[in-house]
Amino acid sequence: xxxxxxxxPCLVLDRPKVAANCARMAARAGVLGVRLRPHLKTAKSAExxxxxxxxxxxxxxxxxxxxxxHFLDRGFCDITYAVGITPDKLDRAAxxxxxxxxxxxxxxxxxxxxxLAGHGAPFKxxxxxxxxxxxxxxxxxxxxxxxxxxxLGAAGILAGVLTHAGQSYRCRAPxxxxxxxEVERAAVTAAAARLRAAGHACPVVSVGxxxxxxxxxxxxxxxxxxxxxxxxxxLYQASIGVCAVADIAVSVLxxxxxxxxxxxxxxxxxxxxxxxxSTAKGPRDYGLGLACALxxxxxxxxxxxxxxxxxxxLRAAAGPPPFGRxxxxxxxxxxxxxxxxxxxxxxxxxVIDGGTxxxxxxxxxxxx
Amino acid sequence: xxxxxxxxPCLVLDRPKVAANCARMAARAGVLGVRLRPHLKTAKSAExxxxxxxxxxxxxxxxxxxxxxHFLDRGFCDITYAVGITPDKLDRAAxxxxxxxxxxxxxxxxxxxxxLAGHGAPFKxxxxxxxxxxxxxxxxxxxxxxxxxxxLGAAGILAGVLTHAGQSYRCRAPxxxxxxxEVERAAVTAAAARLRAAGHACPVVSVGxxxxxxxxxxxxxxxxxxxxxxxxxxLYQASIGVCAVADIAVSVLxxxxxxxxxxxxxxxxxxxxxxxxSTAKGPRDYGLGLACALxxxxxxxxxxxxxxxxxxxLRAAAGPPPFGRxxxxxxxxxxxxxxxxxxxxxxxxxVIDGGTxxxxxxxxxxxx
Numbered sequence: 001x002x003x004x005x006x007x008x009p010c011l012v013l014d015r016p017k018v019a020a021n022c023a024r025m026a027a028r029a030g031v032l033g034v035r036l037r038p039h040l041k042t043a044k045s046a047e048x049x050x051x052x053x054x055x056x057x058x059x060x061x062x063x064x065x066x067x068x069x070h071f072l073d074r075g076f077c078d079i080t081y082a083v084g085i086t087p088d089k090l091d092r093a094a095x096x097x098x099x100x101x102x103x104x105x106x107x108x109x110x111x112x113x114x115x116l117a118g119h120g121a122p123f124k125x126x127x128x129x130x131x132x133x134x135x136x137x138x139x140x141x142x143x144x145x146x147x148x149x150x151x152l153g154a155a156g157i158l159a160g161v162l163t164h165a166g167q168s169y170r171c172r173a174p175x176x177x178x179x180x181x182e183v184e185r186a187a188v189t190a191a192a193a194r195l196r197a198a199g200h201a202c203p204v205v206s207v208g209x210x211x212x213x214x215x216x217x218x219x220x221x222x223x224x225x226x227x228x229x230x231x232x233x234x235l236y237q238a239s240i241g242v243c244a245v246a247d248i249a250v251s252v253l254x255x256x257x258x259x260x261x262x263x264x265x266x267x268x269x270x271x272x273x274x275x276x277x278s279t280a281k282g283p284r285d286y287g288l289g290l291a292c293a294l295x296x297x298x299x300x301x302x303x304x305x306x307x308x309x310x311x312x313x314l315r316a317a318a319g320p321p322p323f324g325r326x327x328x329x330x331x332x333x334x335x336x337x338x339x340x341x342x343x344x345x346x347x348x349x350x351v352i353d354g355g356t357x358x359x360x361x362x363x364x365x366x367x368x
Numbered sequence: 369x370x371x372x373x374x375x376x377p378c379l380v381l382d383r384p385k386v387a388a389n390c391a392r393m394a395a396r397a398g399v400l401g402v403r404l405r406p407h408l409k410t411a412k413s414a415e416x417x418x419x420x421x422x423x424x425x426x427x428x429x430x431x432x433x434x435x436x437x438h439f440l441d442r443g444f445c446d447i448t449y450a451v452g453i454t455p456d457k458l459d460r461a462a463x464x465x466x467x468x469x470x471x472x473x474x475x476x477x478x479x480x481x482x483x484l485a486g487h488g489a490p491f492k493x494x495x496x497x498x499x500x501x502x503x504x505x506x507x508x509x510x511x512x513x514x515x516x517x518x519x520l521g522a523a524g525i526l527a528g529v530l531t532h533a534g535q536s537y538r539c540r541a542p543x544x545x546x547x548x549x550e551v552e553r554a555a556v557t558a559a560a561a562r563l564r565a566a567g568h569a570c571p572v573v574s575v576g577x578x579x580x581x582x583x584x585x586x587x588x589x590x591x592x593x594x595x596x597x598x599x600x601x602x603l604y605q606a607s608i609g610v611c612a613v614a615d616i617a618v619s620v621l622x623x624x625x626x627x628x629x630x631x632x633x634x635x636x637x638x639x640x641x642x643x644x645x646s647t648a649k650g651p652r653d654y655g656l657g658l659a660c661a662l663x664x665x666x667x668x669x670x671x672x673x674x675x676x677x678x679x680x681x682l683r684a685a686a687g688p689p690p691f692g693r694x695x696x697x698x699x700x701x702x703x704x705x706x707x708x709x710x711x712x713x714x715x716x717x718x719v720i721d722g723g724t725x726x727x728x729x730x731x732x733x734x735x736x
Contacts, residue, residue: 086696257451275645
């Protein structure tokens with residue numbers, strides 16, 4: 001079977017590119033002297049999780065309890081669930097530990113910390129620290145850090161600290177990213193030092209984002225990193241210099257359904273591509289995705305300018321789009337702005353071996 | 369079971385509101401004297417499809433062949449697949465007719481029309497007409513209309529014409545919508561008249577969009593309408609005056625995971641809500657969704673101001689958000705900007721009977 005035989009729209013994964021992205025990050029973890037705990041919220045695939053660890057299950061990060069269940073069923077036992085847990089989710093998380101998971105959860109709220117401490121399940125708990133990303137997390141220098149840690153330490157379930165430098169996505173050059181990586185490292189190691197000074201053990205000091213993992217100059221004091229999007233890469237990462245467009249391993253296969261005066265209409269719309277417009281905020285705007293020929297060669301400037309639910313509008317940077325190369329019924333591939341969002345619109349990958357031959361189907365674990 | 373017992377994030381459907389929305393549209397079809405062929409791309413649910421027809425399967429519209437297969441399996445035989453078909457999809461569509469589907473497809477391309485005419489399956493085919501929406505479709509007054517119709521007529525599979533007034537979404541008042549509805553009616557009836565003048569039968573004259581279906585003053589010459597989002601409604605429809613916020617039947621249930629200085633963080637992020645920002649283009653911007661109490665009462669001005677993959681940031685229109693009413697671990701519901709996109713992030717509905725008691729689980733048909 002080849003890409004010409006698949007029903008469209010569908011999700012295509014280039015295995016050699018995934019393997020190369022994984023090898024690059026594994027080498028980085030080696031150089032930096034930290035454990036690699038890939039965040040599988042992007043790929044949501046056990047096969048990709050194994051590629052990230054050289055072919056075997058290894059430590060992973062997940063964003064939903066459903067992912068934790070999915071990966072445990074497939075041999076991944078060392079799992080960090082990296083969204084602040086709430087009391088209503090504790091029983092479901094505890095069921096994972098009863099099935100053998102070595103489960104780490106995180107919190108930044110005293111109420112949740114008390115609920116974790118009182119639950120009785122053998123959780124390991126990280127205190128989430130905000131290093132400037134402005135999502136979850138306590139101030140590494142504030143009182144809340146110790147307030148959250150206290151009940152966890154008393155219950156013997158405090159495992160350490162974790163942060164995520166989400167602000168690295170706003171960088172525009174490797175030097176800027178390296179500076180953010182140092183902010184991330186400094187915040188989480190400062191938090192770890194305060195916990196230790198308060199008498200707590202703090203074996204885990206965890207950072208993570210694909211840009212900072214690739215451009216950090218030192219991770220002294222850090223024990224692990226949790227990059228995620230690197231396994232697939234996307235146009236946003238390419239636009240900020242974290243990868244080349246040629247490194248993007250995931251694309252949406254589409255069929256041309258109509259020619260308009262100024263646009264080629266394809267059968268991949270807002271549902272198949274997602275509505276993520278992240279490159280609008282970056283140094284290069286790719287609309288809702290960049291078109292490529294069936295063999296993966298990018299069509300310079302031919303982007304998805306607009307979508308309806310099941311229609312995508314391809315327009316050229318200037319002048320008419322290349323109608324002649326893409327007649328009605330022909331096929332092309334669309335690289336995503338944001339791999340996490342686009343891939344989540346599909347429940348499986350059609351895996352290719354670099355060309356157009358389809359060698360496997362890999363399931364994804366969507367939902368909650 | 370109640371909304372307090374469900375794992376979050378998840379999708380909630382208020383059955384009495386769906387039923388009321390369906391009754392309103394069925395009454396409109398009666399007044400206008402046309403067949404109602406609801407577009408189930410929004411709800412993607414057989415139970416909603418039956419509610420649209422008073423409890424029994426009836427004629428429907430779908431946006432994917434997977435939907436067509438799903439609904440045929442559930443007793444819906446009269447199906448229009450309303451995305452321009454391409455030659456590679458003909459065998460899969462023909463398999464539906466072999467299983468008993470009364471399948472109508474559409475095209476606006478001579479090449480696809482010839483492929484349909486030569487296939488041999490008992491398709492019915494509508495020629496798609498552009499009435500100003502600027503998506504697919506031929507000019508109702510142009511040569512392409514007759515060029516596309518010719519091979520279909522010769523093969524005895526031409527069933528009529530179809531259009532969609534997508535521009536109705538840009539209206540701001542009932543009077544504007546009524547004017548667009550007349551443009552829609554005039555375009556498709558003009559196309560039908562030209563086909564008849566050329567000797568073709570044209571039994572089906574199909575229009576469709578929720579705004580125009582609700583505010584059209586006359587559908588003289590039209591035989592059916594295909595509104596879709598009306599079954600669930602959403603904030604965009606409310607913002608342009610097509611429904612009240614209280615008519616919105618679908619919401620995302622979320623749990624509060626953290627309080628920041630200026631925001632309440634919940635566990636419904638970009639994946640659970642979709643990244644659709646349609647209300648940014650309308651008269652009232654609801655961010656990525658409007659928060660409601662667990663009983664469905666909207667919190668005026670408390671919107672999802674930003675998302676990460678699994679985090680939503682609720683911010684108030686002015687000042688701090690109502691932390692006291694939404695402590696960590698509490699729950700709320702989020703109304704969507706665009707029901708089609710948000711619902712597609714979930715594979716089922718938790719159905720409530722107007723209160724907070726969960727009475728059923730209804731499956732959705734996502735994917736392709």
